[in-house]
Amino acid sequence: MSSPVFNEGDQIPRRFTADGVDVSPPLNFTGLPEQTAELALLVEDPDAPSGTFTHWAMWGIGPDQSGLGEGEVPTGAAQGKNGFGRRAYGGPCPPRGRSHRYIFEVLALSEPLRLAAGASAADLRRATAGKVLASGRLTGRYQRG
Numbered sequence: 001m002s003s004p005v006f007n008e009g010d011q012i013p014r015r016f017t018a019d020g021v022d023v024s025p026p027l028n029f030t031g032l033p034e035q036t037a038e039l040a041l042l043v044e045d046p047d048a049p050s051g052t053f054t055h056w057a058m059w060g061i062g063p064d065q066s067g068l069g070e071g072e073v074p075t076g077a078a079q080g081k082n083g084f085g086r087r088a089y090g091g092p093c094p095p096r097g098r099s100h101r102y103i104f105e106v107l108a109l110s111e112p113l114r115l116a117a118g119a120s121a122a123d124l125r126r127a128t129a130g131k132v133l134a135s136g137r138l139t140g141r142y143q144r145g
Helices: 121-128
Strands: 038-045 053-061 100-109 132-142
Touching: 038 121, 053 121
Parallel strands: none
Antiparallel strands: 038 053, 038 100, 100 132
């Protein structure tokens, strides 16, 4: 997994945060196994004060997708509830003065999930257990002034 707007370990551009437009960044997926039936995506902040915070959960992404454009939710994909209580991407919004990591993770799954829209990240992780053929990660950082 990669992004044309930030590299591994780099600062996520403000545009893709709660301080900017709050739109999801473009992402690229490579090296998907031929047997991939579906992709799932999670974006989480493991540095949140109250524990890991979910910024985005999505599944039902077609295996033919080589990535996502800025703000894209592919036709047929379902979104789970994020930590803000919305079924959408919610950009980085850490407390001021402390840098947080944001882990973008794509999962190549052996079979389609039967998971209702609005499910939690924990529900998604349970549903993918034993079905992950491969995964990829991209970690960005964000710190408010």
